[in-house]
Amino acid sequence: MAEAFRLPIGLRLNQAARTVGRAFEYALEEAGGTLPTWLILLNLKIRQPPNQRELAEAVGIREATLTHHLNALDARGLITRTRDTANRRIHVVELTEAGEALFARLQQAALAFDTRLRAGLAEDDLDRLGDLLGRLASNAGAGADDAPPWAGLAEPGRPG
DSSP: OOOOOOOHHHHHHHHHHHOOOOOOOHHHHHHHOOHHHHHHHHHHHHHOOOOHHHHHHHSSSOOOHHHHHHHHHHHTTTTEEEEEEOOOOOOEEEEHHHHHHHHHHHHHHHHHHHHHTTTOOOOOHHHHHHHHHHHHHTTTOOOOOOOOOOTTTTTTTTTO
């Protein structure tokens, strides 16, 4: 008797990630943002990187791509960019009141989405899932420099 075909774990993981990713992006859109906007605002709020270069690194995108997103956020009145007085080549990016308000809406959408994803899962399930995902990433060759843009943002004692 032939063994049942098992769908490769990479394909299953990819399908699940795409489904969850699309649903998360929709939740953010409903709150008035996008995933790149959320990651930028989140890093500005929590990490407060001192310049655009470090913000791009924290978000996990190229500086040119970040500039494109920052231009859009600036046009919407969500951020300000000023030159560093000590080094005029460096732009300091900060949230405006409107940016703070959008951050709060996106944060609520992200938290509600996370609650939805956790439905029916016990803490042990979540711990096991985290371990398994970490092992899969390690098996795929992810290195220490491959940390996601939200890594470390959920640590105890961090503002949020």
